[in-house]
Amino acid sequence: MGIKLLALAGSTREGSFNQRLLDLAVAAAGKAEIAVTPLKLADYPLPVYSHELEVSAFPEAALALKAEFVAHxxxxxxxxxxxxxISSVLKNAIDWLSRPTGGESIIALSAFRGKIAGIMSASxxxxxxxxxxxxxxQIFQTIQTLVVTEQVAVPAAHAAFDGPVLKDPLPLQLLDGLVRRTAQVAAALKA
Ligand SMILES: Cc1cc2nc3c(=O)[nH]c(=O)nc-3n(C[C@H](O)[C@H](O)[C@H](O)COP(=O)(O)O)c2cc1C
Incomplete structure (x- = not known):
């Protein structure tokens, strides 16, 4: 389809349920031959957003993470x-990435505008x-990213996983549908 998806979890916790859910989504994308780049927010340590930092020393990690979003x-x-x-680490990343860089206009939203998201959560x-x-x-609506109507919520996550595997096949099927739809809409928008 010629599109590329970026995959990340809003948790840096060792053993995170959301990271496990994301890993299954990445595997589903791989099976469907959808190009996907998994990354970990832990590899982009960001200070809490502040205007002072933005104007004096825009964090390198924020620039690097923004470049990944722009490229997908x-x-x-x-x-x-x-x-x-949502988790503070995810919101903080979104806040940094929503800021203009390199002379962009305040409303450029180059990391987000016109892009597609497929969202999931485990708790x-x-x-x-x-x-x-x-x-x-709602946050994605504000920053001009379309979110597909499909989504996956995994309840009782502490009992839902057996290691990296989801015990119930239903969320896996939903995950497959979510990933495919996200790629389809991304491809349609790019066409
Ligand atoms: C500060 C904090 C607030 C939380 N609030 C909620 C909540 O509102 N609803 C919920 O379902 N779980 C809540 N939890 C539990 C998280 O869903 C749980 O820690 C989960 O494992 C976090 O996701 P992760 O496993 O991907 O790190 C909260 C956890 C923390 C640390």
Whole structure:
């Protein structure tokens, strides 16, 4: 299809359920022959966003992460739910990446505008991070990224995984659909 997806989880926790969910999405993309670049936010240590830092010393890690977003057509993102919203590490990354760099206009949003996202969440709660998914959708709307209607929420994540594997086949099927739709819409938008 000629499109490239970037895949990342909004958790840097060792043994993260969301990283495991993302790894399954990346595997599904691989099976469907969709080009996907997995990256880890832990490899891009970002300070908490501040205007002072932005104007005096824009972090190299933020520039490098932004370059990855700019170079891809869409995103597969697994977010934890923290107090009914997305994780702070993910929000902080989005905030840095939404800032103009290299003389861009304030509304350029070059990391996000016109791109596609497929979103997923795993949580120990019975709701599987649904509130975080709703917030992530809303944030993407603000920064001009289309989010496909499909999404995957894995409840009771502590019992849902057996190591890297999901015990129930249903979320895996949903994950496959999510990944394929994200790639399809990205390809249609690029055409
Ligand atoms: C600060 C904090 C707030 C949390 N709030 C919620 C919440 O609102 N809803 C929920 O389902 N889980 C909540 N949790 C539990 C996380 O879903 C759980 O820690 C999960 O394992 C995080 O995702 P990860 O495994 O990918 O790191 C919270 C955890 C932390 C640390």
């Amino acid at each position: 057509d869409g995103f597969l993102i697994a977010t934890p739910e923290y107090n009914g919203s 120990p709660s019975p709701f599987g991070g649904l509130r975080a998914l709703t917030h992530l959708r």
